[in-house]
Amino acid sequence: MGLFDFLNKKAESRKSIPREMLLRFLPSGQVVWMPDNTETLLKEGYLGNHAVFTIQDWKSQKIASAPRNIYEVVDQKAYSRYRLMMKGATEKSLFEAERLKRKGLREVTGQVDLQKTLDRPNNLMSWYEFVYGLSTFKDMVGSGYIGATRDGVGDATKGAIREMELLPSQHVVITAGDRANPIKSYHLKTNPEVKIAVENVCQIRHFDPRYDVGMQWLYGLSRLYPARDIIQEYKESTATKVNIFQDKGVRDIIFPKGVTDPGEISVTEAQSAEDNMNRKLTERGGIITNSIELGSIRVGFSPVEMGILESQAVTKEDFCALYHIPAEVIGWGDKATYSNMDQFVKQALINSVLPELEQLKDRLNEWYVPSYEDTKQPLNNQGQKFVIDFDHEYFPEMQQDKKALVDWLERSPVSVNEFRAAIRYDEDPDENANKPMIRNGYKFLEDMGIESLASGDTSMFEDNDK
Template sequence: MLDKFRYKLATALAPGMGQALTAGRLNYLITGRAVTVLPADSLTYMRAYVENDIIFAVQNWKAKKIGACPPVLFQVKDKKKFHRYLELRKKKDDPSAQRQAKELKEQALDPVDSHRILDIINKPNPKQNRAQFLYSLSTMYDVLGTTFVYGNRSSSAVNNGQIQELWRMQEYGMQVEGSGPMTMPTQFRCVYVKDPIPADKMLTLQRFNPLAEANSLFDWGMSLLEPLRLSVITKHQSANEAENESYQNRGPRKLIFPKEGATLDEFDLEQIQKVQDNLDKKLAKGSYNKVVANSVALDGIDIGSSLVDLNVNESYDTMLEKVCAVYGVRKETMASGKQSTFNNLTEARKYSLTDGVIPDLNLIYDKVYNGFLVSSFNTDKETFHVEPDLDFYHELQEDQKAKAEYLSMLPVTSNQLLEAFGYEPDANPLMNIPMIPSGRIPITDFAADPNQDDPTQNDGTYQDPKKKP
C-alpha cells in the first residue's frame, strides 16, 4: 500500500505533471473536450525498466537490434503489382507466396540510393541519429505501451507539408484532447511546448489495452510490463532484499564451541567467542584445507542462509524466463554464458529476432515511416516505399553449407547454382544445361533418341564418352 502511494506521489510530483493535470481539467471545463493524460501507475513500469536488471537487459537487447537495422528506400513503378506484393508479403508461413512476393517486388519497385527521405530516417532530428531515435521509440513503446512522434512539417511553397524532422515527444505530461472510443484526437498539448500541436503533426503508437474501456484511457496502450507486475517486478525486489541481507550477514557461518559432552546452552557467549577467536587465529582467517590441532573436542552449528538455501538464483532464472516470454525472446539469448549446454545460440537469436524484434520493427516502418514520413512526400507522380533491410541480421540468413548440400541433390543448372549464392549467371550456353547429381554429368549424355522403339538397344548413334573412338 505504501509503495503504491509513493509511486502515485512521485508521478504527481514529476516535472510538468501538475501543470498538465491542472491544464487538462481547466481545458475540459472551458471547452468541454475530453482530455486524457498518462496513467499514474505508468511510473511503476518506468522504475522497473531502470531498476530491474533483468527487464533492462531484455529491453536493451531488443531496442538495440531494432535501432541497428538500416532502411531500404524504393520508388513504386507499378502500383497494382506493388499492392499485390504487400498482400503476399504478409503470408510469412507460405513459401509459395514469398516467392511470388519476391518476383513482384522486382517488377513493382526500383531501389533509390539517395533521397531526402533517407536523410531524415538516418538523421531524424539534430539531437539523434537513426539508432538513437529507434532505440528510444521502441523502449517507450514497450515500457509505457504508448509513445508519440512529432513530425515537423515544412510550410514553404516548394515542400509544403513534407516532414523535415521526427521527434519522440515526452509521454509524461502529454495531453490528448478530443479523443474517444470512435473518434481521433483533435490536438495535443505538451508541457514544454507553448502552443497546442495539431493532430496532423503527431503520430501515436500504442499497444492494445483491454483496460481502456474500464478507465476511459483510449489513447494509452498497455505496457508490456503489466503482466509482470506481480510475478517479476515485486518478486525481483524481494529477491534483491534477500540477497543484500545475505551479503550483509556474510553468508552462512558455522558457530564453533567446546563439545565436552555439553550442550551449547551450558556455555556463555564469552566462552564461545574465545573458542571462535582461537580457531580464527589458527586458521589465519582465510586458510582452507588446513588441519588445526585443538586440546578440546569441538562441535558447531550453522547460522544464516546462502543464496542457494534461499533459492535466489533459481528465482532469478525463473524471472528471466518470464520476461523473455513476454518479449518473445529466447532465454538462451540473454544467458548464453551461463547456459553452457546450449550449443545453438544462433538458432535462439534467430527465433528472438523473428518473434520479438521484427514484428515491432515492421510496425514502426509501416506506421512511422511509410504511414507518416514517406506519405508526406508521395504525390500522384511519385510514390515511395521504405522497408527494413533484414539482410542486416546475419542470424536470419540461410545456412550456406546446408543450402549447397540440398542443391547438390537436385538436377539444376550451373547458372542456377551461381544465382542461388548471389553470383551473376554465365553467358556460356553449357551453363544452362541441367546437371544430374551423379558426378555432375550433363543430362544430355544420358538422353536417348525419342524415336527409338527400345531405348535399351543402341542403334549406333550413342557413343560412350568413356571409350576412345
C-alpha cells in the same frame, strides 16, 4: 409505417455504428487521461530493474541496428504478398518472403530527400539512437511518438517531413476528437500550452484492451503492465537477498579434498587450519597458498532463504517470456550450448524483433513517405512508388544456410539472376540470365518445350526425387 417513420428509423440505426459506441464517453476537446501507473512502470521496470533493462536493451539494440533501405515497388502483387508473409513470419516462410521481396522491390539510392531525414532525424539524434528510444518507449509506456516538422508554407501540417523528434511517451497527453477523428491533438504535460496537430505525430502503440475507462486504450498497453506482480516480487527478493548477505554473510565449510575419514584430521589440526585461513583472508593483497588441495561447501541459508535466492532465476525467465526471448539469449538459461546458441538467437529475432520492425516500417510508409510528392505512384497504379523496408538478413543468425539454399535452388526452375540474388551476388546483365532454368545441365525451359514451368511449379521434380 410512413415514409418519414422509415427515414427516422434509418437515421436512428446510424447512431449504433462501432466508432460512435467507442467514442461516446468523451466529448471533442476533452483530455484523455493517461493510466496512473505509466510512469511507475517506467521507473521501477526499465530504470529500477536490471533484468528488465538487460532484456529491453538487447531488443532495442537489434531493432535499431537493422539496416533500413528505400525500395521502388516494381511488382505490386508480389510486394503485397511479401507484406502478408512477413506479418506472421516463421523460419520456414522467411525464404519465400525474401523471394517475393526480390521480385516486388528494387533497392534505390537516388532518393536523397527521402533518405536525408531518416539518416539524421534531428540534430541531436542519429537513426540508431532515435529507433532505440522509440522501441524502448513503446515497450515501457505502451506507445512511441514521433513528432514532425514539415516544410509546408502557411500550413504546418502540409509538406515534406524534414525533421523528426522523439517525444517522451510518459509525458504525452492525448486530446479527444470527434467520431471521424478520435484524436484531435497532442501535447506534453511539461508544456501543455503548445498543441501538436495529429497530422504531425506518428504514434506506434501496443494493443490495449482497457476500453472500460474513457479512451485510455488510445495510449497503448505497456509491456510491463501484466508483469506488475513479477516486478514487485523481483524487487522484494532483491532486497531480501541484500539483507541475507548483510545479516549472515556467506559461510563455507573448508575441507581437504580426498579425505574420507574425519578421524584422519585431529581437532587441533582442523582449528590450526581454520585460524591460518582466517588470518590469510583478513590480510589485504598477497597470494594465499596451501600445502594441500581444499574443497568447500556453502552453508548458512535456511530453506526459505534459499528459495528466495532461487526465485530470482525463475523471475528472470518470466521477464524473458514476456518479450518472447529465450532466457539463453540473455545468458540466464541452462540449455544453451555452443552449437544451439544461434538457434536461440534466431528464435528471439523472429518472435520479438521482426514484428517490431514490421510495425515500424508500416507506420513510416503510411505517415512519413507520402509527405514527399515524388514517392507517389502515377494515377493509373495503386500504392506508393517508394517504400521503406529493413534487411532482416543483416543478422548472421537470420542468414540462410547456404548449402540448404543452393540445394533448394538447384531443384527449382529459377533464372540465373534469381539464383545469384538468393546468394546475394550482383545481377548478370546477360539477356539470358533472367530466363528460368532447370537442372540437368542447366538448360533453358524454352529450349526443352516446357515453358509452363516458368511459373515456379516444381511438383514434377519433387515426385522424381522421392
